[in-house]
Amino acid sequence: MEATEILFLIIAAITVISAAIVAFSNKIIYAAFSLLLTLFGFAALYVYLSADFIAVSQVMIYVGGILILILFGVLMTQRIYDVSVKSERNPVLPTLLTAIGSAVVLGLIIFKTPWRQVADSGYAPITERIGQAIMGDFLLPFEIASILLLAALIGSVFIARAEEKK
């Protein structure tokens, strides 16, 4: 086994285990910091898939933006030193049914489908091709996404602002 494959297995293990901690941890702050490891693991997996631009975007947007927002939400809404949490979770039976059902379906799809395997295309910088595609074929979705971001910005500021006293 090559060194890159061993590193890949370590990264995959870190990603999956920290995702499990996010799902099963009862302390929400542990889940938030574990989500940090998961997002970094995904960025490393994107590098293995020769998606360098998306790996950097992942680190900047998810780790630098969304995770900070989530930590902000945790610290604003949760008394983190309050350990007497009575019922943190929903009943376990629907969760178990959902998890097993989706696991069976996804496992059947993954292992029964004859995937068309192509030769490894190697690692090449891809940012230039992404820029040309966004400015070419995907120009309309790009503009719509910018309008969506503006609307989300204004809407979230409007929702989250303090109510004026009359």
Next chain:
Amino acid sequence: MISLQTYLIISALVFIFGLIAVVNKKNAVGILMGVELILNSVNLNFIAFAKYVDLSIKGQIIAIFVIILAAAEAAVALAIVLNIYRYRSTIDVTTVDLMKN
């Protein structure tokens, strides 16, 4: 050489953990974390298919748009959660049932 199925298995595992977080947690911020896990696993699938099956960069473009949508969703959802916390002093999603009846 790392095969396509390895990526699909990782993605499926993370997807199931995200689903468990969404269904099982009562904390609204925990549910948001589960949604982020699900979106990330879908992104991994898109990029893996772009490398191994499609051989173009359309999958990566779609992944970029998914990231944009996730950012917008997280901002709006956290604004709603903070507002709920201000009015009800809880973010337990099973007790916020004002529109139920």
